[in-house]
Amino acid sequence: MLNFLIKNKKKITYLSLIFYWLILIIATSLPSKNMPNIKLNDKIEHLLAYFILGFLFNLSILFQDKFKILKNNAFISSIVLLMIYAILDELHQIFIPGRDGSFLDWSADTIGIILGVLGTYLIVNKITKIKLL
Structure with a gap:
C-alpha cells in the first residue's frame, strides 16, 4: 500500500485536490437554504475548508515539476494564489x-x-x- 502511494503520489494528490476543490466550489455556490446544517461556527468552517485546500494545493505545487518558480517558492505562491481565490x-x-461575502470570512479563509x-x-x-522552509 505504501509503495502504491509513493509511486502514485502526484496522481493521488492532483485528483484529491481537483475533487475537493470541486466540492468546495459547489458548496460555496449553493443558496443558504440549500446548505447542509453543520453545527460548527461559520468561521471555523471557513478555516477548516481552506486548511484542507491549502494543504492539498501546496502539496500539488511541491510535487509538480513543470513550473519551477512555483515549486521553488511554493510556500508564498500557495498562500498568495489561494488568498486571491478566496477573495474571488x-x-x-x-x-x-x-x-x-465578508472580510471576516476571507480572514478565516486566509488563516486556514x-x-x-x-x-x-x-x-x-x-x-x-528534508527542510523545505
Missing part, C-alpha cells in the same frame, strides 16, 4: 441568494490557507527529513 470566492457569494500550507511543510519535513 467571497465576491461570487454576493450573487448567491441568502449568502454574502496559512495553517494548511504550514501543515504541508511539517508533514513533508517529518516524512522526508
Whole structure:
C-alpha cells in the first residue's frame, strides 16, 4: 500500500485536490437554504475548508515539476494564489441568494490557507527529513 502511494503520489494528490476543490466550489455556490446544517461556527468552517485546500494545493505545487518558480517558492505562491481565490470566492457569494461575502470570512479563509500550507511543510519535513522552509 505504501509503495502504491509513493509511486502514485502526484496522481493521488492532483485528483484529491481537483475533487475537493470541486466540492468546495459547489458548496460555496449553493443558496443558504440549500446548505447542509453543520453545527460548527461559520468561521471555523471557513478555516477548516481552506486548511484542507491549502494543504492539498501546496502539496500539488511541491510535487509538480513543470513550473519551477512555483515549486521553488511554493510556500508564498500557495498562500498568495489561494488568498486571491478566496477573495474571488467571497465576491461570487454576493450573487448567491441568502449568502454574502465578508472580510471576516476571507480572514478565516486566509488563516486556514496559512495553517494548511504550514501543515504541508511539517508533514513533508517529518516524512522526508528534508527542510523545505
